[in-house]
Every structure is written in structure tokens, then in C-alpha cells.
Amino acid sequence: MDNRLPSTKEMQAFIVTAEHLKFTVAAQSLNLTQGAVSRQIISLEKKLNIPLFHRHARGLSLTDKGKDFLPLVKQVINQMKSAVEKVSDIKPIIRLKVPSCITTWLLPQIMAFQQAFPDIAVELTSSIKHDINFAFESFDAAICYCTVIKDKNLSSQLLFEEYLTPVCSPSLLTEAQTQLSIEEMGQLPWLHATPQQSDWSLWLNEAGCASLTAKHHQNFATLDLAVGAAIQGFGISIGDVTLAASELEAGRLCQPHSLQVKSGKGYYFVFPKVTNNLTLQNLINWLDS
Known part of the structure; x- marks a missing residue:
């Protein structure tokens, strides 16, 4: 050699x-x-x-x-990058990959983090993919939507578990209505985050109505697109309670049915066990607080 x-x-x-x-x-x-x-x-x-x-x-x-x-x-x-950051005035950067559906929840927290830690820059990249391969992708960390992280080369911290519930625009309910029965929801279009329509299937199965279906279905490529269509009044989507919280509080969305179903998945902050980005723990602690 x-x-x-x-x-x-x-x-x-x-x-x-x-x-x-x-x-x-x-x-x-x-x-x-x-x-x-x-x-x-x-x-x-x-x-x-x-x-x-x-x-x-x-x-x-x-x-x-x-x-x-x-x-x-x-x-x-x-x-080498870490050594340069330690001895120079270059601002440390956290390159973070996240699924697009989490950006509405994440952006306010990232902005607040930047104000609290002005010397740390967060370079945010959104993707329709929910996984990460640090061997081939140039990111310091990622937020992944999955069950449990089993890769022994990765460290992970659960940010929140997924709880699914129907969400729609309040305009789809009459003034006298605060809730809809499952049969009444079946008269409205159902918006799906995947072609497999798995979120609705999981929720209906837990509700004891696995065989029920809507008259009209519309598929989308991602959860944020399906929920965005629900905000505009195009139908009812299955949304995550945490991710939809700001839209629910602002009144742009409502929950037409009270049942919330734990999917078994969650959103995890993931990074390589062997890492030299010393600023990651600051961001982890912030998001987990």
C-alpha cells in the first residue's frame, strides 16, 4: 500500500x-x-x-x-470538521433530515432553538422518505417515523408516539354538530396518506367497524398532503394528534370522532453512535423538553 x-x-x-x-x-x-x-x-x-x-x-x-x-x-x-469547529469561529451546523409530514410541528421548535442557541445553525432537509442511511446520506441526524430503532450502530430517542384520529375542517359539520358517527363520516370523502389506506384501516379496526368504507376515497403521497386537503374542506383524513395539535388549536381542524388509536409507531431522533457533532445533544434535549 x-x-x-x-x-x-x-x-x-x-x-x-x-x-x-x-x-x-x-x-x-x-x-x-x-x-x-x-x-x-x-x-x-x-x-x-x-x-x-x-x-x-x-x-x-x-x-x-x-x-x-x-x-x-x-x-x-x-x-476533521469537529476539530475545525473547536478552534475556529465557524458556526457549528446540524444537518437534519426529517419527513415532510413533521415540518409543521418541527419548524416552530427549530426557530425557538436557533434563538436560544444562536451559535448553532440547523440545516433542515425534508423528504417523503421516513428512514435514513448515514453511510450514504450526508446528515448528522434525522427524525425517523418507525417502530423501534434496532440498528446497533445508531442512537435514538423517542420524541413522541403516534396516536391516530379523524380530522377535518369544521366547515364539514353543521352548527348543531360537534361530533359525527362513523356512519355519518362514511358519507364524506376519506383522504388517505398512502395508497394502501392503512391509517383508516387501523382506526376502523379499533373502532369495530373494519368492513365500513366511504363512498369516495382520495389517495395522497404523504400525511401532510392528506391533512392539508382536510384543512381545505375536501374530506376527512386520519391525522396524528401531536402533529395536528396547532391546526386543532387554531380551529382549522376539528376531531369529528373522539376515538384515538395508538399505531405502535412514533417519531425518533436518530444519529450515528460514532459522531463528533457535539451540538446534537443540545437539539435533542430541546426537542424532548
Whole structure:
């Protein structure tokens, strides 16, 4: 093996290429030419005396050694960033990935956190995906919607459990109504956060009305889209009590039925056990308070 250590440019080129598995996309992300990125990867492979990628006609894939090397390189880069933050005036950054459905609940808390900790920046990215792969995604932490975190390489803290209940615009109820029976709800359109319509199925099963269905159904790609349609009066959605709290308090949503069902899932703050972002605990404590 070449005794010379890899350069930071070579390591960054490797990380970005491993994330995209295409030299062209990695080059665009790094603002380099495709040839420059390819040369950095070849130089790194020569120093290690191992291939890091399998080259295919339509892209790349990591070799077994490449898969082993990636988290180690990320750890080194993170340690370097942490060392720079400790001795410089650069503001620490927490790069946080979250599902889009949680942003309404999260944004006020992030804004308050930034006021309380002005020297810590939070770079927020929303996604329709509810999971995270820190080996391939450049985030310090994530909020994941799931059951329990079983990955031994991850640390996690439950922020809140999910409780499901129907929500709709108050405009769908008459002045004399504060609640609707399940049969009355069946006369209105049901808005679904997934094509599988699993939230409604879970709630109806707990209500003892598993066979009941609505006359009209509308599917959406995410929970926030379904609840957003409910706010506009297009029908009834199944929402999470915590996530819908601000809309319920403001009167933009109401609960036409009192039954709340625990889904068995929740929203977890997740981050690698091996991390050098010393500011994460401040954000965890804030969100959990």
C-alpha cells in the first residue's frame, strides 16, 4: 500500500461518488469535471491498493472493501470538521433530515432553538422518505417515523408516539354538530396518506367497524398532503394528534370522532453512535423538553 495518506479531496470525492454511484452526478455535486472526480478515485484506489467501485456500463456499485471504507472515511471527515469547529469561529451546523409530514410541528421548535442557541445553525432537509442511511446520506441526524430503532450502530430517542384520529375542517359539520358517527363520516370523502389506506384501516379496526368504507376515497403521497386537503374542506383524513395539535388549536381542524388509536409507531431522533457533532445533544434535549 502507498504510505501516503489520502487527501481530503480524494476522500470527499469518494464519499460523494459513493452516495450517487455515478461520476457525472458526483462531478456536478462537487463542481468538478467528470474526469477530475474519476482521477481522484483512481488515485485513492492506488494508495489503498484495492478497488473501491465496480464499474458498470450504467453506473457504479461499491465493492465490499468500498462499503467497509465508506463509514470510516465519513468518520474521519466528521472528526476533521469537529476539530475545525473547536478552534475556529465557524458556526457549528446540524444537518437534519426529517419527513415532510413533521415540518409543521418541527419548524416552530427549530426557530425557538436557533434563538436560544444562536451559535448553532440547523440545516433542515425534508423528504417523503421516513428512514435514513448515514453511510450514504450526508446528515448528522434525522427524525425517523418507525417502530423501534434496532440498528446497533445508531442512537435514538423517542420524541413522541403516534396516536391516530379523524380530522377535518369544521366547515364539514353543521352548527348543531360537534361530533359525527362513523356512519355519518362514511358519507364524506376519506383522504388517505398512502395508497394502501392503512391509517383508516387501523382506526376502523379499533373502532369495530373494519368492513365500513366511504363512498369516495382520495389517495395522497404523504400525511401532510392528506391533512392539508382536510384543512381545505375536501374530506376527512386520519391525522396524528401531536402533529395536528396547532391546526386543532387554531380551529382549522376539528376531531369529528373522539376515538384515538395508538399505531405502535412514533417519531425518533436518530444519529450515528460514532459522531463528533457535539451540538446534537443540545437539539435533542430541546426537542424532548
